Amino acid sequence: MVVSTARALYADTDQMGIVNHAVALRWFEQARAEWLRRLGHSYLQMESEGMLLPVYELQVRYHKPARYDEVVLLDAVLQKAGPVRVIFDYKILHSETKELLISGSTLHAVVGRNGRPRRLTEPMMALLTRGQQSDAESP
Amino acid sequence: MVVSTARALYADTDQMGIVNHAVALRWFEQARAEWLRRLGHSYLQMESEGMLLPVYELQVRYHKPARYDEVVLLDAVLQKAGPVRVIFDYKILHSETKELLISGSTLHAVVGRNGRPRRLTEPMMALLTRGQQSDAESP
Amino acid sequence: MVVSTARALYADTDQMGIVNHAVALRWFEQARAEWLRRLGHSYLQMESEGMLLPVYELQVRYHKPARYDEVVLLDAVLQKAGPVRVIFDYKILHSETKELLISGSTLHAVVGRNGRPRRLTEPMMALLTRGQQSDAESP
Amino acid sequence: MVVSTARALYADTDQMGIVNHAVALRWFEQARAEWLRRLGHSYLQMESEGMLLPVYELQVRYHKPARYDEVVLLDAVLQKAGPVRVIFDYKILHSETKELLISGSTLHAVVGRNGRPRRLTEPMMALLTRGQQSDAESP
Numbered sequence: 016m017v018v019s020t021a022r023a024l025y026a027d028t029d030q031m032g033i034v035n036h037a038v039a040l041r042w043f044e045q046a047r048a049e050w051l052r053r054l055g056h057s058y059l060q061m062e063s064e065g066m067l068l069p070v071y072e073l074q075v076r077y078h079k080p081a082r083y084d085e086v087v088l089l090d091a092v093l094q095k096a097g098p099v100r101v102i103f104d105y106k107i108l109h110s111e112t113k114e115l116l117i118s119g120s121t122l123h124a125v126v127g128r129n130g131r132p133r134r135l136t137e138p139m140m141a142l143l144t145r146g147q148q149s150d151a152e153s154p
Numbered sequence: 155m156v157v158s159t160a161r162a163l164y165a166d167t168d169q170m171g172i173v174n175h176a177v178a179l180r181w182f183e184q185a186r187a188e189w190l191r192r193l194g195h196s197y198l199q200m201e202s203e204g205m206l207l208p209v210y211e212l213q214v215r216y217h218k219p220a221r222y223d224e225v226v227l228l229d230a231v232l233q234k235a236g237p238v239r240v241i242f243d244y245k246i247l248h249s250e251t252k253e254l255l256i257s258g259s260t261l262h263a264v265v266g267r268n269g270r271p272r273r274l275t276e277p278m279m280a281l282l283t284r285g286q287q288s289d290a291e292s293p
Numbered sequence: 294m295v296v297s298t299a300r301a302l303y304a305d306t307d308q309m310g311i312v313n314h315a316v317a318l319r320w321f322e323q324a325r326a327e328w329l330r331r332l333g334h335s336y337l338q339m340e341s342e343g344m345l346l347p348v349y350e351l352q353v354r355y356h357k358p359a360r361y362d363e364v365v366l367l368d369a370v371l372q373k374a375g376p377v378r379v380i381f382d383y384k385i386l387h388s389e390t391k392e393l394l395i396s397g398s399t400l401h402a403v404v405g406r407n408g409r410p411r412r413l414t415e416p417m418m419a420l421l422t423r424g425q426q427s428d429a430e431s432p
Numbered sequence: 433m434v435v436s437t438a439r440a441l442y443a444d445t446d447q448m449g450i451v452n453h454a455v456a457l458r459w460f461e462q463a464r465a466e467w468l469r470r471l472g473h474s475y476l477q478m479e480s481e482g483m484l485l486p487v488y489e490l491q492v493r494y495h496k497p498a499r500y501d502e503v504v505l506l507d508a509v510l511q512k513a514g515p516v517r518v519i520f521d522y523k524i525l526h527s528e529t530k531e532l533l534i535s536g537s538t539l540h541a542v543v544g545r546n547g548r549p550r551r552l553t554e555p556m557m558a559l560l561t562r563g564q565q566s567d568a569e570s571p
Contacts, residue, residue, distance in 0.1 A: 030442070037176055076210070168303055314486070
């Protein structure tokens with residue numbers, strides 16, 4: 016489900032004349048934040064409720080280069096919803112051609128403010144499950 | 155094989171109080187550049203010889219957080235050496251405790267200046283093979 | 294004149310719990326790009342026409358911290374319009390309180406693809422002058 | 433006084449084929465951290481003692497482009513030492529030609545963990561003054 020867009024900055028490029036591969040991680044972060052915001056919640060609120068989601072694993076595949084000033088579509092779906100880990104899958108698409116530029120996933124552990132593992136709260140689990148259903152229903 | 159070291163900057167941290175996960179990609183880049191330099195070559199020279207190595211796939215696993223001002227050891231080995239793709243494996247270790255903080259790998263395609271696939275030259279293949287042997291002999 | 298908005302990512306923060314000072318330069322870049330786009334042109338087109346605008350000087354003042362997930366307003370005006378140098382002034386404002394968070398300016402030289410100094414073309418000068426007038430008329 | 437060195441990464445470049453101007457801020461940060469470390473202290477320790485030094489103002493001037501894989505010398509001197517503000521001046525030099533690539537300065541306020549202004553402690557003031565004398569004596 017496309018949840019947001021981004022435009023490649025000059026600072027995002029490298030001397031190969033394309034967007035540096037590390038920028039994918041910024042776009043993934045923006046995508047999962049907007050995925051959550053669409054449900055009326057935010058990662059900021061999750062942190063204030065004592066649930067942090069550090070990245071434990073990630074993988075990225077680069078299909079075609081993104082270029083300076085291009086607008087990309089940020090597509091995120093929740094592959095796995097808690098209670099102690101969360102996995103998001105991403106697709107970054109060219110906004111005009113709809114070509115797939117980048118795909119990937121991030122696995123997050125759920126930890127408390129002290130950095131120790133914890134479980135998502137029931138309301139948070141319910142919210143994520145609702146988000147997953149919404150993913151499934153979207154075209 | 156430990157090929158270099160790096161120190162985490164303040165700019166590398168995020169508000170979780172740890173090094174942001176994206177910094178791993180900087181450390182991986184530095185590690186593979188120094189892996190090559192140790193053999194008397196450099197990625198700069200490869201580019202001037204018309205061989206570019208854009209990242210096509212990457213995966214990262216975060217074992218323990220790195221923190222501000224810590225020095226990390228950058229360990230790289232060449233898992234696969236050409237002729238049309240190259241894979242590096244990395245380990246980022248705490249310089250004092252030697253604990254494993256981050257592991258991962260990057261797969262690179264070999265392309266020419268025009269961005270089209272090409273093969274590594276014979277001398278470059280020989281150099282990488284020599285580097286692999288050196289990896290195997292290191293403790 | 295407010296030309297765009299941006300939202301602070303987690304990756305933009307540092308362990309002081311605020312947006313790292315270096316992010317101002319990303320926001321300035323986005324602001325001047327959107328200033329130009331509003332006139333029906335783009336920096337991408339300028340580059341294709343052989344006019345590059347590397348940064349030669351910059352100054353930034355931090356009035357109040359920006360924080361994670363906050364939306365900021367990006368305000369840019371063209372202070373000096375060519376023919377051999379261009380100066381932009383910026384203001385970054387909190388989108389809700391309208392408080393000034395960051396101000397600054399960047400001075401750009403005009404160079405060709407070869408990196409040598411050159412003059413802006415007449416049509417480009419006319420465009421920038423039109424942009425300045427539009428700045429002056431905006432509230 | 434040259435306090436450290438850095439090597440430009442590929443990720444530091446942009447499609448102009450040179451190091452992106454924002455990288456100067458990373459090099460300045462590294463330079464002031466190493467300036468302090470040379471005196472047997474560190475910014476990490478300062479933070480643990482409740483003295484933070486957020487950047488309030490900065491200015492940068494770009495004299496010549498830095499390029500991928502080049503090693504630069506990081507020169508920092510303390511222009512003003514507390515008790516409520518600190519100013520560092522920087523010079524970034526090409527390691528081989530010794531050409532000046534970038535110069536600049538950063539002004540830091542002294543704040544406590546709560547973000548409120550405070551004064552440097554007497555021992556910290558003494559340390560910085562000692563560092564300034566050492567700057568003055570270096571060639």
